[in-house]
Amino acid sequence: MSRWRFLLGLAWSSAWNRRGTLSLVVFSIALSTTLLLGMERVRTQVRDNFVQAVSGTDMVVGARGSELQLLLYAVFHMGKATNNMGWDSAQRIAQRKDVAWTIPLSLGDSHKGFAVVGTTGDFFTQYHYSRRRHLQLAQGAPFDGIFDVVLGAEVASKEHYKLGDRLVLSHGSGSAHLAQHTDKPFTVCGILAPTGTPVDRALYISLAAMEAIHIDWQGGAPVPGFHVRPDQVTKFSLAPKSITAVLVGLKNRARVFAAQREINADQQEALMAVMPGVALDQLWSLLRSGENALRVLSWLVTVAGLAGLVAAILAGLGERRRELAVLRAAGASPLDIVALLSFESTLLVVAGALAGTAALAALLAVFGPVLTSGYGLNLTLTLPTAAEWRLLGGVVAAGFAAGLIPAWRAYRMSLADGLNASV
């Protein structure tokens, strides 16, 4: 036991003596560790973010089409718009016996790049995320008047909106010159607390408001010569005709397959009920090959780092030949020499892995907020997860294995040299 400790100390002192060269080795291993862990962190947290946003929803119902497209568009405001479904169908679903709640969503408009979502007051009471968490209003109240808007946390913070501010919605989405609903400005009535989900990056108005701003529009443009002033809109019927999707919560989750089957077989409209988890699995399998390519790449970087380690130790062996002979003369066995060299490479890899983990933590601390606001990526600063520990273990194990190459070389050398190592 004390012998191992002594050899470990000897390996440390030898490595410290060559810290100039070896720090570069540690740096390259740290770099590859950061890459490996960072990849894993981004991968799992992206998944977590997606899953959290739909974790309280049993089904997403929309017009028949691509399941993934519907989910991405309706919940995550990503990708291409899907066909609309009839409002009557949405009501029919809401009245099903097995349905606990529904949240209708109507998308299409935007404001400064953020999606505008038409919905009902149920959104604020029924939507939940991250398992059982409900939406909270940081300020104000849900929309009440027709031209009231509730802002997601990020919309408010990025555009510096406060309660009572007036803003104008754009027709359609994207960054091109969009037609503006200038004639019907909205007033900020509430601001949601941050959730870490796409909810933060959207604006919420009532379904009636969605109808109201489009009364005098047709085919994506105002109808010439026909203009309805905001105070006149209530004279028209503001009941929606169609919406994008309905989020559905069931009374009993076990009913989900039966409910899905029945909705898919709806006689009056070609509907589609999507289980969010299933659709996300489709997404993951689409992304898998890309993920794998990145993973292979970061392991290759790790291999390059370890090759550097082997090269550095091998290069140093020549000038340490004498030192090893001295240790042999003092009673070290060739196996002691192997242990010494293995300790050295393992020390370097462990140091590199720790430095890489620390570097990742530092990067997340500095750039995490940027990623969250810029890409909606919530990369939280946590202790390494089980999967990350496994990766770290993999790096150290690979480093130990790679270190056996110079150790074997030193073993052969010390057997051949005996006491006569040339200087």
Add this chain to the structure above:
Amino acid sequence: MNAGEQAVLLENCTFCWPGQKEETLRIPMFSVGKGETVFLSGPSGGGKSTLLSLIAGILQPSSGSVRVNGIRVDTLPRFARDSFRGDTIGLIFQQFNLVPHLSMLDNVLLPCRFSPKRATRATEKDGSPEQSAQRLLERLGLGPELWRKSVTRLSVGQQQRVAAARALVGSPPLVMADEPTSALDAERRADFLHLLLRESAEAGSSLLFVSHDLSLANFFERRVRLAGINKADISRADKGTNPQGETA
């Protein structure tokens, strides 16, 4: 001759480097008595270092037996040989004796780290291996101000004295020195030799001192020429006895 009374006893020993036809050594009989000081001389490349490696159990004889302190070194299993060497033999080389990244004290303590027996003997003698190392260093003229320092800035003479302290720590029964004075100037040479003789006597160690410098021979109880004990025809053998390129 009673093997138990000898620190070193070689009988009918031959050694041949792998891949070479000619024997480097053929020694019918060679011994060093317990507590005896022996001066072994011979030309460079004559097989002196090979003989020391045989005694240290780092090389194996092609035939015959090698006994150190009565134990057959040549038939010990490999790991037992390494620990036996650590327990029993202190070694001093011509130069570059020290591990550059260790302090002077840690260099001296190396054998006690690898050999619990040496550590125990040092503790019995001085209370602890550290105290033993400090005593030896002081007696060899290396003061406490140098102990914790790196050894790389020491003069060659100081380095050889550190090596002597390391060879002597824990009182090994046998100390072998391979041309330890050849890197020293004449004045330092005699100084070093006296220190080494005095301290090995104090430790009760036998001393096998290899050198081609015959001016030192008179200080020893017995003088042996390698040519006198080696019956191998080295004139026909490859002069560079060691394929690794021995530097003697």
